[in-house]
Amino acid sequence: MTRRARRIGLPLLAATLMTPVAHAATRPAIFPAPTEMTLAPGTVMLGRAVTLVAASGTDPATVALVESILRDAGVATITRRTSAKGDQPHVILGTTAAAIVRTALSGIAADDHVEGYTLTVDPAGAGTITLAGHDADGLFHAAQTLRQLVQRTELPAVTIRDHPAMPVRGTIEGFYGKPWKMAERTRHLDFLATVKANTYIYSPKDDPYARDRWREAYPAGTLAQLGTLAAAARRNHVDFVYAISPGPSVCFSAPADLQAMQRKFDALRGIGVHRFYVALDDIEYKKWNCDADRAAFGPSGAEAAGKAQAQLLNAVQADLTRRDPQAPPLIMVPTEYYDAKETPYKAALRENLDPRVVVQWTGTDVVPPAISVPDARAATKAFGRKTLLWDNYPVNDFAQTTGRLLMAPYARRQAGLATELTGILSNPMNQEAPSRVAVTGVAAFAWNDKDYDPERTWTFAARELAGGDDRATAALLTFFDTQHMAPTFGSQPWQEQAPRLRALLNHVRDTLATGDAPARGAALADLARAADDLAAAPDTIRAGVADASFAEQSRPWLDATALWGRALQQTAAGLAAADAASPAAARYFADARRLAGEAAAVQSIPGATRFDGPIRIADGVLDRFVADAPELVVMQLPHSK
Structure with a gap:
């Protein structure tokens, strides 16, 4: 079963095919951002059967790529024809030198830049999708845009004219x-x-x-x-x-x-x-x-x-x-x-x-x-x-x-x-x-x-690595945040470390310092959820990433992230206990220190990079918060009589 069929469910797909439903067309998210994209009313549902018309001379590898994209989108039957006939959606592809492609564009001015392409989705009749490359490279790029478009259950009526800014x-x-x-x-x-x-x-x-x-x-x-x-x-x-x-x-x-x-x-x-x-x-x-x-x-x-x-x-x-x-x-x-x-x-x-x-x-x-x-x-x-x-x-x-x-x-x-x-x-x-x-x-x-x-x-990069899976995408973004720093040869990095996590931890610090009891409780609950997400992210990534080599090459970083996530879980529990004047706080903080020590000791894969050394996870942010946490809330001891 294709990913698209799994996502929308076969019963729902069948019902949609039998009962026309009017839907608003929304602007698709395409990366890289196209040079020009124009929406029109209407949508096209590919369904289970499509007619494919490839202009004479079209690169067979590009035709095969388009067929693969359509099958991944849930199309079971692809009928190859030399002309646009029949009562099922058509996909027409070729360079703009081909008459059948120019006809399919219906008077739309095609992009005429090197590596440029024009892609149209026309809902008239059963629907026609046209991929028109200015050259063979442009047609190949059009197929990559189609790959992103068909991840939606319905394709909006759209015209994309696109080409690269840099050669x-x-x-x-x-x-x-x-x-x-x-x-x-x-x-x-x-x-x-x-x-x-x-x-x-x-x-x-x-x-x-x-x-x-x-x-x-x-x-x-x-x-x-x-x-x-x-x-x-x-x-x-x-x-x-x-x-x-x-x-x-x-x-x-x-x-x-x-x-x-x-x-x-x-x-x-x-x-x-x-x-x-x-x-x-x-x-x-x-x-x-x-x-x-x-x-x-x-x-x-x-x-x-x-x-x-x-x-x-x-x-x-x-x-x-x-x-x-x-x-x-x-x-x-x-x-x-x-x-x-x-x-x-x-x-x-x-x-x-x-x-x-x-x-x-x-x-x-x-x-x-x-x-x-x-x-x-x-x-x-x-x-x-x-x-x-x-x-x-x-x-x-x-x-x-x-x-x-x-x-x-x-x-x-x-x-x-x-x-x-x-x-x-x-x-x-x-x-x-x-x-x-x-x-x-x-x-x-x-x-x-x-x-x-x-x-x-x-975010798009995370979704691609995750194969479109929402949970894996979120886990990857959590992981990416811990590797956000971009050093230079100087002393100051040009990207700050862990900005999302830093913002949350700073919010917790500020709320513990100035907030009332409900505000402190809410902030600590947010911290606990973030800690759970961090601790769970490595396993979610390993299970959900589309290319196993990502998890393999990131192995020590994922291992260290899991340990730091557990350390943050214990830290959150310690802060909540301390805020409630529970003596369990000391035990939680001790566990957090132990886990942080184990995390900091994880080493890079020997020989994998030019310089081997300890793995760094949100360094300067996460480690500092875990170390400072016991001093953020001081329990009120009972008065002796």
């Missing part, structure tokens, strides 16, 4: 520490498709054949795995970009090193990879790796490094174009990849680098607390082109993130950045599935930065 949207697997497994990468590519992302850069720092031993050919087995991964990316309409990191040992002026890079790219081209990247980050750039570079570029230094890097990159770009005039441009990340201050290195790169080469930039800092349009405009000036933002969130490979999953909403990036950036790529965590929370926000912002809502997108 490049996705992730760069660019962290230090344990790389993702191939299966995790495949799942990540499947996920990227659902949020309309279009780019994945393979750049794990700990792949020896991409960095330390970059001149060496990949073993045949590894190369085959990368080919399988590239095929999965194509299936998901995601550009698979291969990044090489030669900086620690490259001789910029050596023809042999250029040839070694070309051989590496040739091998990857043979398995279906057609876009490439040269990473020159995190290297010593004021010291040559070979005497030939000193002879070619003079004494080492920032300016000379900029010239040397530009020469190599220009040669690589020229070779890519020579092999395929339609090849997408080379991407690079410079050694000075953050801030937009004028320097000799940036000036040399700007003046010498082929204008076709795409430059990545991490913002005003390595991990910037905010990025504004003026910041990006300054980067455009510094590098001589609009940059591709490498956003170091939610990556957790630096010391300040020890013991943390970073799952706050993607925020503090200014609407309007699409005017100064070519796109945004998130650098995710070592934990792939938990990374999806923030990456969903990155993709949604890059698609439509002007209408992006961090909190609503955060």
Whole structure:
């Protein structure tokens, strides 16, 4: 039975199909937020049978995806036809180049942007749903919007015209520490498709054949795995970009090193990879790796490094174009990849680098607390082109993130950045599935930065992980709140820790300090419910999350959350007992201290991240409240006679 059938119940579904009922059309929640959405009167019920009309030349994989979406929505019979006939709902799909698609749009002007699409739901007759892509990518994105629409029992009459604000949207697997497994990468590519992302850069720092031993050919087995991964990316309409990191040992002026890079790219081209990247980050750039570079570029230094890097990159770009005039441009990340201050290195790169080469930039800092349009405009000036933002969130490979999953909403990036950036790529965590929370926000912002809502997108990410289950969604949001902090390399995080829990605990503190007996009782009851929710959240997540890898990769954090939830339960019981002058308060508080100690001792999975250490759960908020609780209410002792 499909999820949709379970949700509304088969008897109710049958009754609805037999008895037409007038319902008000409500605006659907679609993520990323569409560029334009217009409601009209009426609704369409898919029912149990649908006619599917795919225009000639439509990608078979997209047709199969639409069929899968319809079956998950409760459609039992899908009849394939070449024209719109019959008395059951129709789904028509194809690009706007197809006459049948243009006819189905009934005069509606189709979105004409790259990757754009137009989706209409017309209640006339039995109902027609039209998916019209400006191109094959746009049609694929339309199918992802349909996937969200059919989660409702009835589809509102709606016209959606939509396209991305930024050309490049996705992730760069660019962290230090344990790389993702191939299966995790495949799942990540499947996920990227659902949020309309279009780019994945393979750049794990700990792949020896991409960095330390970059001149060496990949073993045949590894190369085959990368080919399988590239095929999965194509299936998901995601550009698979291969990044090489030669900086620690490259001789910029050596023809042999250029040839070694070309051989590496040739091998990857043979398995279906057609876009490439040269990473020159995190290297010593004021010291040559070979005497030939000193002879070619003079004494080492920032300016000379900029010239040397530009020469190599220009040669690589020229070779890519020579092999395929339609090849997408080379991407690079410079050694000075953050801030937009004028320097000799940036000036040399700007003046010498082929204008076709795409430059990545991490913002005003390595991990910037905010990025504004003026910041990006300054980067455009510094590098001589609009940059591709490498956003170091939610990556957790630096010391300040020890013991943390970073799952706050993607925020503090200014609407309007699409005017100064070519796109945004998130650098995710070592934990792939938990990374999806923030990456969903990155993709949604890059698609439509002007209408992006961090909190609503955060909730959508939870619902997607929960497979639409309400209890699991609520539990995930409770858990996310305990991992809300977003550190930087400085002392101040750019997202506060546990804002929802903090607000509740501050309310309890204030009410105990100033409230009367009924107010204190109500506040303590709220605390007890929150403690129950926190304690129960891990088991609810494990049972309800749609992808088991989320629970697996979050295991120690879920374990610690359960213990902290029990500690808060005992704390709530202790406060209630103390408020009632019960001597049981001391026992409750002692149990809370013991459980808090056990929770604080839970360790991260050895080797899973660059820095191992104790797990942190709402640190600075929850631990402080549990520690302070015995002093918040002092029992009135009976007077001795």
